[in-house]
Amino acid sequence: MSEPPRNISRCIKLDANESPFGASPRAIEAMRRAAEKANIYPDNSARELREKLAGIHRVGFDQVLVSAGLTDLLGIIARLLLKPGSNAVTSQRSFIHYVTATRQAGGELIEVPMQNDGFDLRGIASAVNEKTRIVFLANPNNPTGTLFDAVATDELLDQLPDHVTVILDEAYYEYAQYFAGERGIQYSHSVEYLRQKRNLLVLRTFSKVYGLAGVRVGYAFGAPGILKQVAEAQSTFAVSVIAQAGALAALDDRDHVQQALESNARGMKFLFDGLCRLGLCPVPSWANFVYCDVRQDAAAFAARMEERGVLIRSLAPWGAATAVRVTVGTAEQNQAFLQTCEKVLEP
Ligand SMILES: Cc1ncc(COP(=O)(O)O)c(C=O)c1O
Incomplete structure (x- = not known):
């Protein structure tokens, strides 16, 4: 049964890791202009966007x-590589x-149990068997926000057999790169893996830092052979004229x-420090x-936050009955979140 509709239009929306800073004004203008050509089918091969990304x-x-x-x-990748009797490995x-x-x-x-809220890469390597066709790695991980560095990824890839395709999901790539620069670690060798001809697809999206979640556009890097198979399995004209122009x-x-990355880093520190002050x-x-x-019960906590106009994500469906995930918002939204959180936490 579907959930009853909620009146969320006036809520502070920190429940889906969307960018609170919106899309670039240049992207919005380009999409407006593209809308004038909405009667024309999109370029099915998204040539211009692919050329630019390449x-x-x-x-x-x-x-x-x-x-x-x-x-x-x-969904397309899973349908291409998996069938009844085969498996995919990921983290809990x-x-x-x-x-x-x-x-x-x-x-x-x-789903391999986590270690300190992050991926147990050794555990993931050991869970792979002759029926495994995919290893899904979200780096950073959603919902825990944790990351494994480039060397750890190299080590894992070296251990995996040839019949496994690694899906290296870097949906939060730009944020991770930014924090890696600040914190002095090497985040990702993902494009290097293509040159090494590893059996791997790297996934990126325009839904996060680019603020285009509602437009639906993402991309993958990989070997031409597997990408061709994926392209053949895609719906024709899947990526709209507006999405291609916006991206x-x-x-x-x-x-x-x-600016979005810098504001996110400031907001992250504000939220992190504020949550620590509240004893969390x-x-x-x-x-x-x-x-x-x-x-405390995360679903009840999130419901009380929502009653006060702040949407966050209860992680009970992920098996974390007392954990929540909060998107970094604008400075005002972050402040409102912490104030509301304090009230909801009051005994
Ligand atoms: C790890 C991860 N991968 C993929 C996605 C989906 O991205 P898209 O909006 O491009 O479907 C998300 C969205 O939250 C995510 O957290």
């Missing part, structure tokens, strides 16, 4: 695929769509991205959201 990341044009968001792409408490995509493809999902213009507005222990995050144990 140039930015210095990979071949045929190593880039554009999709109608990553959730759609994950990771992106919920790995569960859905695997189930819809008829495969089994093996292209968004890539040109580096200032907008930079958030997990250090590498993305645009924070995972926090509120030491």
Whole structure:
């Protein structure tokens, strides 16, 4: 049964890791202009956008695929690689769509227990068996916000057999790169893996720092062979004229991205420190959201927050009965969240 409709239009929306800073004005203008050509079918091969992404990341044009968001792409990949009797391996408490995509493809999902709220990469390597076709790695992970570094990923990839395709989901790539620069670690060798011809797809999206979640556009890097198979399995004209135009213009507005990243980092610190002051222990995050144990029933806590106009995500459906995930908002939203949180926590 579907949930009753909620009146969320006036709420502060910190429940879906969307960018509170919106899309670039240049992207919005480009989408407006594209809407004037809405009578024309989109370029099915998204040539211009793929060329641009290939140039930015210095990979071949045929190593880039554009999709109608990553959730759609994950479903296509799962249906392509899994069948009844085969399995995919991931971590416990990771992106919920790995569960859905695997189930819809008829495969089994093996979820390896977490270690300190992060991925246990050794555990993941040991869980792989002869029936495994996919390893899903969300880095940073949603909902815990944790990250494993480039060396740890190298080590894991070296251990995996050839019959396994790694789906390296870097939906929060730009945030992680920013924090990695600040915190002095090497985050990702993902594009390097293409040159090494690893059996791997790297996933990125325009839904997060680019603020285009409602438009549905994402992309993948990978070997031309597997990308061709994925492209053949996509719906024709899957990525709209508006989505392609918005993504292209968004890539040109580096200032907008930079401002969003800087505001996110300030907001993250504000939320993190504020939650610590309230006696809660958030997990250090590498993305645009924070995972926090509120030491009480998370669903009831989130419902009380919602009654006061702040939407956050209860992680009970992820098996974390007392944890919530909060998206970093604007400075005003973050402040309102902490004030409301304090009231809701009062005995
Ligand atoms: C780890 C991860 N991958 C993929 C997605 C989906 O991205 P898209 O909006 O491109 O479908 C999300 C969205 O929250 C995510 O957290």
